Amino acid sequence: MILIIGGAYHNKLSYALKTYNILKEDMQDGKTCPLDEAFSKKGIYNLHLYIKRSLEQGFINKENALSLVDNIGNKEIIICDEIGSGIIPLDKFERSYRDITGQIVSYISEKADQVIRIYYGIPSVLKE
Amino acid sequence: MIYLISGGVKSHKSKWAENIACLFPGEKLYIATMENKSEESKSRIEKHRAMRKGKNFKTLELQKDFKGVELAGFSVVLLECLGNLCANHLFNGGSEESFYEDIKYLMEKAKNLVIVTNDISYEGLYYTKEIENYIKTLNYASCFIAERSDNVIEMVYGNAVIHKGSL
Incomplete structure (x- = not known):
């Protein structure tokens, strides 16, 4: 599993699509996907927005928040x-x-x- | 050579940008995009002016619309800063397109270019549609410049993190 983090609008997704040769359609969008389908594709972007929506809609709460990623499996x-x-x-x-x-x-x-951190589209490896 | 220098407030990004510009001998052009209206901005401008004194900079105070500005005669152009330029376009009679026109003009016409930008990417708060659009436009513009830069430097309280290139 590869975790890609970085500031807002730093071209994280386009870096991932280019580097790992995958299509946007193969990635779930945390901003819009059904809450129970977050981990049904090769990966997910906008995870923070998925977490936000899950909290807003009571899909998770403070106590059981980590259950959200229980079935994260080995997403790419x-x-x-x-x-x-x-x-x-x-x-x-x-x-x-x-x-x-x-x-x-x-x-x-x-x-x-x-774990890769993206700075204006440029990667730094934090863990490998 | 194109340099992109980013960092938080008071990270010494301006000082570094000036030092880098000083690597190029000859007359340098400093483009100051901050509006010279409030007392606070006046005092910031004074501070920056004092810092540049005696370093062979010509200062051009221009909020936006650089097309036609003569850049070829200068060894290096320093833009301070992209965040102000972006705001001047989005909130003061321009657009994302006109913002990029200014960026491209500098990249095409300047012999060497140092661009200072602001790092405003690490807060999850949603303010308003306009502010979200400002953050998005500024950061994507910084990505656009980073891709075309020889050097991308992140300043952290006086320390430089080199993301691309070397010093």
């Missing part, structure tokens, strides 16, 4: 925005969204064979 590619470096949000939901995304991505990072 997981792409997620780094969202933890701003001001602590005043809104309680935004705070827990940030916390839970951090927990889930750290969990995936531990499981992943490779």
